[in-house]
Amino acid sequence: MAASTDRATSLKEFEETKAGVKGLVDSGITSIPTIFHDPNIHLSIPAATHLSIPTVDLSLPRPIAVDHIRSACQDWGFFQLINHGIPLSTIEKTISAVRSFHELPAAVRSQYYTRAILGSFSYFSNQDLFYSEAASWRDTLYLIFGPVRPELERIPEVCRSELVKWDESVKEVAREVMGLMSEGLGLDPRRLEELSCLEGRGMAGHYYPPCPEPDRTFGLVDHTDPGILAVLIQDKIGGLQVKSMRDECWVDVKPIPGALVFNVGDLLQIISNDEYKSVQHRVVANSDKESRVSIATFFTPGKREEFDIYGPLLELISIEKPARYANVKMIEYLNAFLNKKLKSKSQLDPYKLLGK
Ligand SMILES: O=C(O)CCC(=O)C(=O)O
Numbered sequence: 162m163a164a165s166t167d168r169a170t171s172l173k174e175f176e177e178t179k180a181g182v183k184g185l186v187d188s189g190i191t192s193i194p195t196i197f198h199d200p201n202i203h204l205s206i207p208a209a210t211h212l213s214i215p216t217v218d219l220s221l222p223r224p225i226a227v228d229h230i231r232s233a234c235q236d237w238g239f240f241q242l243i244n245h246g247i248p249l250s251t252i253e254k255t256i257s258a259v260r261s262f263h264e265l266p267a268a269v270r271s272q273y274y275t276r277a278i279l280g281s282f283s284y285f286s287n288q289d290l291f292y293s294e295a296a297s298w299r300d301t302l303y304l305i306f307g308p309v310r311p312e313l314e315r316i317p318e319v320c321r322s323e324l325v326k327w328d329e330s331v332k333e334v335a336r337e338v339m340g341l342m343s344e345g346l347g348l349d350p351r352r353l354e355e356l357s358c359l360e361g362r363g364m365a366g367h368y369y370p371p372c373p374e375p376d377r378t379f380g381l382v383d384h385t386d387p388g389i390l391a392v393l394i395q396d397k398i399g400g401l402q403v404k405s406m407r408d409e410c411w412v413d414v415k416p417i418p419g420a421l422v423f424n425v426g427d428l429l430q431i432i433s434n435d436e437y438k439s440v441q442h443r444v445v446a447n448s449d450k451e452s453r454v455s456i457a458t459f460f461t462p463g464k465r466e467e468f469d470i471y472g473p474l475l476e477l478i479s480i481e482k483p484a485r486y487a488n489v490k491m492i493e494y495l496n497a498f499l500n501k502k503l504k505s506k507s508q509l510d511p512y513k514l515l516g517k
């Protein structure tokens with residue numbers, strides 16, 4: 162059989178188990194199937210240990226917090242937020258609810274296995290399984306909280322109340338941080354919120370089982386996030402790495418108990434006219450003996466009608482700083498993301514204006 166047919170068959174077989182990577186690990190495998198062998202793994206140079214992403218303390222006086230957030234968004238595109246008011250116990254409960262879903266018996270969780278994002282809840286392994294060069298060592302549950310209200314009864318009971326509560330908590334902190342980010346751009350604090358940037362919300366509950374050959378694959382290949390902002394919580398295992406813009410090396414995002422990891426998405430880079438940066442990040446395959454859990458909430462504009470267009474904000478454009486991007490039709494932009502492999506050129510490129 163030709164290699165590509167072989168691969169297609171193996172992908173299909175894996176998909177049909179509906180048990181994800183967790184199912185493979187539970188079957189007792191000691192080596193990973195070839196569909197997971199990543200041809201770019203040699204680029205997986207170890208992270209630079211002397212660097213770390215900035216930490217922002219939200220309890221500092223507002224002008225100082227604005228300043229810290231502005232420089233983090235300009236220089237790193239990432240920061241960890243502490244003293245944000247969400248109790249550690251809430252974060253721990255949310256993480257453990259996602260873990261409980263992924264650790265349900267295979268026969269139970271497989272009933273939820275689907276790639277159809279419609280209907281507010283889905284569970285799958287690798288959103289780009291059929292487009293990517295190599296699969297990654299990760300399963301995901303995905304929820305849509307807005308702009309369309311979720312059908313709550315579709316969310317499995319093991320994690321329903323925790324994830325609904327988490328959506329409310331994360332939205333409130335994001336409201337506050339978007340205010341500071343707007344101010345950091347010299348805009349009215351409500352500017353991003355008025356653009357409906359809090360309304361589109363998707364939540365990915367990732368599960369990274371221990372990998373028997375962590376040198377052959379990734380947990381999540383390098384990518385940028387397409388939307389406005391992502392907010393992540395993670396357990397103590399670690400594995401998330403960010404590409405430093407200055408040194409071009411990978412930097413570990415060390416888990417800080419209770420911290421929220423914020424990162425700028427491609428759309429925020431566009432509307433801020435390159436003031437804030439959307440930066441590549443990835444997750445190495447889990448070499449720990451316990452599974453890793455992380456939960457990312459993605460904020461995108463809720464306005465997605467035919468006529469809803471987003472581009473560099475007029476207040477940020479001048480003769481000295483002309484617009485660097487063309488306008489984006491939101492509905493086309495979001496559809497393009499759903500149909501591409503994660504590891505591909507960022508969504509910014511097609512909108513870049515030449516000569517800038
Ligand atoms: O699991 C992580 O730490 C990162 C998740 C992430 O980057 C994503 O879902 O886009």
Ligand SMILES: [Fe+2]
Pocket residue numbers: 384385386391442
């Ligand atoms: Fe991401």
